[in-house]
Amino acid sequence: GSDVVLTIDQSIQYFTEKVIEKGLKEYKAKQISAIVMDVKTGEILAMANKPDYDPNEPVKGDVTSSMALWKNRAVNDSFELGSVMKVVTASAALQEGLTKKSDTFVCNGSKNVAGHTIRCWKSGGHGVQTLPQILQNSCNVGFMTLGERLQKEKLHKYYDLYGFGKPTGIDYPGEQSGIIKPLKEVGPVELANESFGQGISVTLIQYITALSAIANDGKLMQPHLAKQIVYTDENDKVTETKDIKPKFVRQVISKENSELMREMLEDVVTKGAGKKAYIEGYHIGGKTGTAEKAINGKYDTTGKYISTFACIAPCNDPKIAVVLSIDEPDPSNYYSGSNAAPLTKILLEDIFRYLNMEPDLGENKEVVKEVTIPEMRGKSIADAEKILSNLNLNFEITGSGSIINDVNPKPGVAVKENTKINLIADNSQKINSDVAVPDFNEKTQKEILDEANALGIKVVFSGDGIGVSQDIQPKTIVSKGTTVKVILEKPEN
Template sequence: MSPLVRMRKRIAFLFLCVSAFLVVLIVRLAFVQLGQGAELTKKADESHFRGVPVAPKRGNIEDCNGNILAMSVSSETVYAIPAEIRQSGRTAEIAQKLAQILNKPLADITRLITKRAALVYVQKRVDSQAAAAVRAANFPGVGVTEDSRRYYPNGSLAAHIIGFTGIDNQGLEGIELTRDKALKGTPGSVQVEFGANGVELPQADRLYFPPKQGDTVRLTIDKNIQAFADRELQKLMAGQGANMNGQAPKNASILVMDPNTGALLALAMTPTFDPNHYQDYDPSARRNIAVQNGYEPGSTFKIITLAAALQEKKITPEGHFFDPGYYSVLGKNVRCWKAGGHGDETWVQVAENSCNPGFVEMGQRLGINEFYKYLQAFGFGQKTGIEMSGEAPGILANKKKATALDLATMSIGQTNNVTAIQLLTAVSAVANGGLLLKPQLVKEIDSPSGQVLVPFQRQVVRRVISESTSKLEREILEAVVTNGTGRRAFLPGYRVAGKTGTAQKVVNGAYVQGEYVASFVGFAPADHPRLAVLAVVDGVPFFGGAVAAPVVQSVMLDSLKYLGIKPSPDAPMTPSKPMPGLEFPPVKKAASVPSVLGLSLAEAQKTLTQAGFQVDVKGQGPNVVDQIPHGDASVEAGSTVLIDLGQEAGVPSLGRWWADEDEDVAAIRSLGARVPLTAARVPGS
């Protein structure tokens, strides 16, 4: 082979090697540029761009009509970049001046701005004067960024439902916690270019990534109905409730539900707190007693016993039962609240009279297995799934160990432990045609643009009784209010169904004499229920018919009027068996409340007075910023309208439409000893 040929082969081989190298290099460059370009660019930016977070505003929490219950208002936060402060050589000077401006200890400021961290928050939620002073000082490595804080314009209204947030705007309790992901939004940032020495570059690029506001959570709660309930609780705690005679309970709760959907319209309880200043209250005031506390329901539970007996055809309305004043079970007597008993009565009259022996007989006819089947079907002994943290499941007596005597006491609402939300949910199943529904607090979730992201959906758990049984029991419970122990919840012109309840309190495994949990649960209109209301008053020496029934009556009346539910022409105007001292004045007509928002105090008072309303004023300021009931609401003529002149929206003080009466159920004596009961008289109302 000639030297020329060998040289050409070598040149060709070298060319191929160089070409292969170039191909590999081009492929590698393409991979780096196209495949890893974005990631490497991000890493490069991170090495010389530093971001100052911009907090998003949490979404609003609103009631079912769009009234704001929780909102975010702008505030400012002072931050520091320790590396830049160290580079400036002015650490001591900056710490000294920041401590003066922010009114914080020098040691705390020094510790923060010398941390080994990319960025630290020196102080959140500073006032405008302090923020302006920090900006004017123009310290290297120190700046002010936009922030927000939570504000609850209605103070304590629905506080246990809404909850509150922490210093970093994180949800801590209530809806603020359970819907924190939807409410909190997405943070933004301001990116500033720095050199390798940690100092901001002259004329450096600044990139702004705006935060995304959180979604709006619209609740099923109605602000006005919630205010009606809060008003009655305030009366109770002031000892001004019906027959309270100045004595205040230890705690109380009022729940209002739409029995057809499971939507909670009000969930009020006392003691309560203001979420704007939740740190100032005892932690016990923040406890959601309607969801987290259990109690023995007493006679309100007879609704469940009656439903099971009717469904299983163990009784018929026209059937008879003879009450001698007691019922003997395993050698023990469970006595009726009426001395000597009620004698011969129909099963409807057993319900009207809240006759303990009659309900014990229902339980005995059902038997332990069947009775427990309905306990579980109605949701007792298990959580309802309501969107509140810490829900209690209640406590049921051990079925395997239950005796006929346990069955007797359970049939009249003793022994077992339930929560208020469990009982109202179960009674709503009786009212709505027999469907147990999941109680709900969230109506929908909307995006900042108004798009519905999560719509409301009724959630049926199971059918517990038939529609025919539901209809029959509604009629019987209506007779309880018209003819029986629930007459203090009677509303002229409205068909109301309900049941009283009184249970002696249990402390350390034994009943406490003279201290009761008084309750009443009712729904209206009885033929087509729109509202179910439960009031539980804990720690009073009174019975449910005397204390809790008037509370339900007042909340239900104002709520029915507010919702525009008109009286029924075929509904009675007085109970068929009036109680001594229980008199009903003529029914007032409904009247529409004029809107006075934006008016001066004098103009608002004149407008409302001319319309026939009384006026209650709260707050300070030149104009009316809120009113309860709202404009165009339909309420009793002559009622009181609360107008708010300040930032805090108050609780209304609508007038009662008849005077408080003396106690009824005079024959009730006492509850007796701990189970097993021996010659014990258990309150029937």
């Protein structure tokens, strides 16, 4: 007989299952899947799906529901991942010499393609951006421009090189190929959509394999779960061991373009939509994707999304890639930057500790950290000090009273960590109840409501998604009870 030793790392598998179980409950999702891969070898260190089943009781309840839980969504299902596919478009354009880091792109909120208006997720537009910035902002118009430069033949060439539309060859049954349209079915509109991640169905194992190639100096490795086969005789004595060696498939992009892609992906986490995956001292590069769910060939209009975050770490010496995908998160918090990214952060923190990966505090890019000054008026000095300390804010106290009756800057103002806040404790003055209107830009409806409620202001929403504009400008001083109108728009695709 023989035994198979898996590439799965028991601890990393545990961390992965723990974090997606948390996400399943917290975001009230239909299901969540995640994979962790060694970018240099293609070894699968963890692969998990929730909800799952008890192997000791594989059939529980009706058979159909039980069988659905047996499926490994990470390998056996393909679906649209949305904007995480922009890394493929960007790397293809770089490799073909059709763009460079200093290129500029103009986004006015939409682009006319063959007589059709295709909108960016930010209707007001992103303005003039560089190549790294269109990735940070997940700008659809910028990526449609790259798609035009590539044309369908070259874009599909890289789909093929990265392994989309065909099995990766992973040693697991039932692998799906995904769906890539034949070239003859790709017109200008289809090309525009594909360039920013719409109209392409892929598996998570395909995607993490491609992302690992981008991290691994452009080298595509075959993903695998078997690490070693151990042969034994009838007395259980080992007679032979066979190691499963990593398999190099092909070179997709150059080492130089791999380095540039890693640099730009790190900018997404330090400056862009992936900020909630940032961990101080670690070079993490990632991409968010919030895709409208396609059901029976049509995009769902009832609030069903697939929210995905994919990342590599550390960017300066890549070791692992992670992809975490949430199927149908709670419609009140479906944006991947606010659900999949922070979940992945928890997973990465566990993995970094386990692998004894020390933080690089001397060289890592510093994220722009801002905190909103909370309401502290009416509280004791001791309580106010504790609140500010937890937010990494400094303070000075004016007056000799025991209760805070005013704060400068006013509650609601966003400031950088370590900013000094002036607490006024003057028993001769009344408590000032004025507040500053926060900046609601790129925040979810739940985040906006939580912030507004804490300050005592009201909010009226128009649209769906994340904040893109508001009728009262940030930092405007208003009375409690003031109503702010906020326009929401669906983020990315």
